[in-house]
Amino acid sequence: MAADVRLLADPFDPAAKLAAFTAAHPAAGGVVSFLGQVRSGEGVEALELRHYPPLTLPGMTALGQAVLARWALDGLLILHRHGQMTPGDPIVLVAAAARHRRDAFAAADFAMDHLKSDSWFWKRERRGGEWRWIEPRDQDHADLARWG
Amino acid sequence: MAADVRLLADPFDPAAKLAAFTAAHPAAGGVVSFLGQVRSGEGVEALELRHYPPLTLPGMTALGQAVLARWALDGLLILHRHGQMTPGDPIVLVAAAARHRRDAFAAADFAMDHLKSDSWFWKRERRGGEWRWIEPRDQDHADLARWG
Amino acid sequence: MAKLVFLGRLEDLAGGPEREVAPGPLEAVLATLPVELAVALLGDRVRIARNGELITERGGIVLAEGDEIAFLPPVSGG
Amino acid sequence: MAKLVFLGRLEDLAGGPEREVAPGPLEAVLATLPVELAVALLGDRVRIARNGELITERGGIVLAEGDEIAFLPPVSGG
Numbered sequence: 001m002a003a004d005v006r007l008l009a010d011p012f013d014p015a016a017k018l019a020a021f022t023a024a025h026p027a028a029g030g031v032v033s034f035l036g037q038v039r040s041g042e043g044v045e046a047l048e049l050r051h052y053p054p055l056t057l058p059g060m061t062a063l064g065q066a067v068l069a070r071w072a073l074d075g076l077l078i079l080h081r082h083g084q085m086t087p088g089d090p091i092v093l094v095a096a097a098a099r100h101r102r103d104a105f106a107a108a109d110f111a112m113d114h115l116k117s118d119s120w121f122w123k124r125e126r127r128g129g130e131w132r133w134i135e136p137r138d139q140d141h142a143d144l145a146r147w148g
Numbered sequence: 149m150a151a152d153v154r155l156l157a158d159p160f161d162p163a164a165k166l167a168a169f170t171a172a173h174p175a176a177g178g179v180v181s182f183l184g185q186v187r188s189g190e191g192v193e194a195l196e197l198r199h200y201p202p203l204t205l206p207g208m209t210a211l212g213q214a215v216l217a218r219w220a221l222d223g224l225l226i227l228h229r230h231g232q233m234t235p236g237d238p239i240v241l242v243a244a245a246a247r248h249r250r251d252a253f254a255a256a257d258f259a260m261d262h263l264k265s266d267s268w269f270w271k272r273e274r275r276g277g278e279w280r281w282i283e284p285r286d287q288d289h290a291d292l293a294r295w296g
Numbered sequence: 297m298a299k300l301v302f303l304g305r306l307e308d309l310a311g312g313p314e315r316e317v318a319p320g321p322l323e324a325v326l327a328t329l330p331v332e333l334a335v336a337l338l339g340d341r342v343r344i345a346r347n348g349e350l351i352t353e354r355g356g357i358v359l360a361e362g363d364e365i366a367f368l369p370p371v372s373g374g
Numbered sequence: 375m376a377k378l379v380f381l382g383r384l385e386d387l388a389g390g391p392e393r394e395v396a397p398g399p400l401e402a403v404l405a406t407l408p409v410e411l412a413v414a415l416l417g418d419r420v421r422i423a424r425n426g427e428l429i430t431e432r433g434g435i436v437l438a439e440g441d442e443i444a445f446l447p448p449v450s451g452g
Contacts, residue, residue: 014167014170015163015164015166015167015170016163018163018166018181019162019163022162022163022183022185023236026185026187026188026189026235026236027187027188027189027190028185028187029184029185029187030182030183030184030185031181031182031183031185032180032181032182032256033166033179033180033181033183034178034179034180034249034252034253035170035178035179035181036177036178036249037170037174037176037177037178037179039174039175039176039177039247040174040175041174041175042175050381050382050385052379052381052423052444052446054423054425054426054427054444055423055426055428055444055446087174088171088174099187101182101184101260101264101291102291104182105182105253105256105257105260108180108253109253112249112253116249117449118449119449120446120449121449121450122381122382122383122447122449122450123450124382133382133383133386133450134450135448135450136448136449136450143249143250198303198304198307200301200303200345200366200368202345202347202348202349202366203345203348203350203366203368265371266371267371268368268371269371269372270303270304270305270369270371270372271372272304281304281305281308281372282372283370283372284370284371284372
């Protein structure tokens with residue numbers, strides 16, 4: 001079983017993607033998902049994620065394989081936007097289907113920690129008409145260190 | 149902010165419920181969800197969850213309040229079926245919306261551990277035409293002990 | 297009358313989800329039931345709720361008119 | 375010709391996402407750039423990929439015709 005890993009240039013409907021993923025894994029007792037979206041109400045007018053094609057999707061695919069090797073899953077979905085987004089737009093959807101709930105939680109959590117701190121995306125925000133690049137957060141590295 | 153906690157007698161559409169929950173919390177950067185469904189392919193023809201009205205929903209509501217008190221959430225959704233279900237039917241949907249990803253993961257995980265081991269549901273399965281009550285699993289108690 | 301409510305596998309033993317009984321001391325009520333059921337209802341892991349409230353001390357319960365006593369075996373989870 | 379690719383904030387410093395350069399030693403190529411950009415590209419936390427492969431040893435790189443050298447500042451996460 002391979003992970004379904006995609007880097008998307010256009011908006012996607014996370015509810016539809018999650019419904020299709022769940023339906024594709026009827027033997028799984030549980031599906032854990034994480035949906036990240038552009039926050040509203042913080043003065044961010046737009047967010048842009050840039051990637052480097054030779055590295056970004058290959059890195060996400062390798063992450064998917066690492067997650068599948070580490071937990072007993074029935075399925076793994078990793079969708080990630082690039083390009084410009086506005087508040088409320090979905091950025092990332094990770095879903096893990098497993099027979100056992102704990103595996104699904106850990107796999108989704110691990111995948112998100114690695115996507116956030118360890119994948120090839122550069123992010124900038126527009127506030128008051130000005131674009132500004134976002135520096136890495138220490139919290140992301142602390143999250144990653146949890147997995148040894 | 150109160151948790152949205154419901155005990156449902158009829159089938160529900162988890163994708164629609166999750167989409168509505170996500171749309172209601174635009175300031176949350178992330179939404180973690182757990183969907184539990186009746187497993188296919190294991191010989192289970194039907195599953196029935198029985199509850200005791202004076203205790204079951206009040207217990208779920210108290211759990212929702214405990215989760216909100218423990219983590220900084222923008223929203224919390226707990227939907228749980230009772231009655232008869234067949235393979236593929238959703239049983240439980242928990243979703244936690246938070247500014248910070250780690251809070252959302254921990255809250256959903258905690259809520260599921262407590263729903264599974266600590267809420268007033270009795271489950272029976274029909275296999276080969278015979279109904280059989282399901283005893284508690286030791287794993288559920290081990291899961292619960294993680295939270296101290 | 298008062299009512300006994302049987303959850304989970306206790307329902308199978310009782311032959312139904314509930315049973316009307318005459319008010320009185322719980323011991324006396326249980327003595328009118330089939331012995332296998334009475335023994336199961338008194339099991340260590342069976343909790344008791346009276347009118348929707350869990351009871352911690354099960355000695356000395358007397359059923360009044362209209363009372364509902366529920367017998368709750370270990371939950372099997374959601 | 376060869377190509378330099380600038381990711382993240384390096385793109386702003388470079389005035390665009392990429393730049394065509396003549397092949398040759400990377401040091402010589404960098405010496406033709408504005409000094410502020412050259413210094414930023416050589417920062418400790420900037421990783422380098424050559425034709426899509428990360429390079430661990432950045433000494434002695436010589437750009438051949440058609441090479442693509444990407445400068446990757448710390449990622450800001452998804």
